[in-house]
Amino acid sequence: GKIIGTDILFLENFANKMELEVNILEKEFEGLWNMPGLGECDIAAAGMMAFGRDLGDSGIWSQSYMSVKRSLLIRQTDIDVLQEPKNFSGKKIVVTPESAAHIDAIERYQKYGAIIIPTVPSQNEIVNQILTGEIDAFGEGNVSNEFLAEHFADKNGSQPFALTDIHDMSLPEKLCFAVRLTDKKLMYILNEFINEYFIT
Structure with missing residues (x-):
C-alpha cells in the first residue's frame, strides 16, 4: 500500500x-539514514x-523539522485502563526495530x-492487529500516532x-532528514523550507 505519515506529507509539500x-522507496528502518x-x-x-548517527562524507543531516514526544496508539475502548507503564503488564507493544520507540519501550514498559x-509489517497491518486484539499498542512519536489515529478514523468520523x-x-x-551531500542546493532549499514550516 501507499506509505503515509507526517514525514512523507512534509516532503510531498516540499517537492510540490x-x-x-516524488519517487518514494520503501526500505527497512535500520541503516536508512545511510541511503x-x-x-x-x-x-x-x-x-x-x-x-x-554519522553520515560520512556523502551525507548530511538537515535542520530539525519536528520535535516529538513518545506515545502509544491503543484502542479507544482501552483508554481508561491503559494510561501508564504499569498498566501494560502482559500487553503486546509493537515498535520499529532499533528506533527511539524501541529503546523507549524496553526502558519504560518491559x-x-x-x-x-x-517488527512492523506495515501501518495497515499494525492498525488491523490493534483493532482485532492481536496486539495492544503501537509505540511511535505522538505526531505520527496522531496522524494514524486521524487517518484510520471510520467514515462517520468515529475514532x-x-x-x-x-x-x-x-x-x-x-x-531530521538525511540528505545526499552531492547536491548542496537541495540541502539549502530543504532547510529554507523547514525554517518556513517548522513544526514544534
Whole structure:
C-alpha cells in the first residue's frame, strides 16, 4: 500500500513547492539514514534523530523539522485502563526495530512485564492487529500516532484509536532528514523550507 505519515506529507509539500517529482522507496528502518550517502536516494525520512548517527562524507543531516514526544496508539475502548507503564503488564507493544520507540519501550514498559515486538509489517497491518486484539499498542512519536489515529478514523468520523502515555524521553527528540551531500542546493532549499514550516 501507499506509505503515509507526517514525514512523507512534509516532503510531498516540499517537492510540490519546488516543482520536483516524488519517487518514494520503501526500505527497512535500520541503516536508512545511510541511503542518501550511498547514492540510493536524495532524502531519507523516517522520524530519525541525528544523534549518534554519522553520515560520512556523502551525507548530511538537515535542520530539525519536528520535535516529538513518545506515545502509544491503543484502542479507544482501552483508554481508561491503559494510561501508564504499569498498566501494560502482559500487553503486546509493537515498535520499529532499533528506533527511539524501541529503546523507549524496553526502558519504560518491559520492566512491568510488557511484551515488546520489534517488527512492523506495515501501518495497515499494525492498525488491523490493534483493532482485532492481536496486539495492544503501537509505540511511535505522538505526531505520527496522531496522524494514524486521524487517518484510520471510520467514515462517520468515529475514532477507534486513542493515544496514551505521551511523554518525553531523557534526550529531547528533534527529527531530521538525511540528505545526499552531492547536491548542496537541495540541502539549502530543504532547510529554507523547514525554517518556513517548522513544526514544534
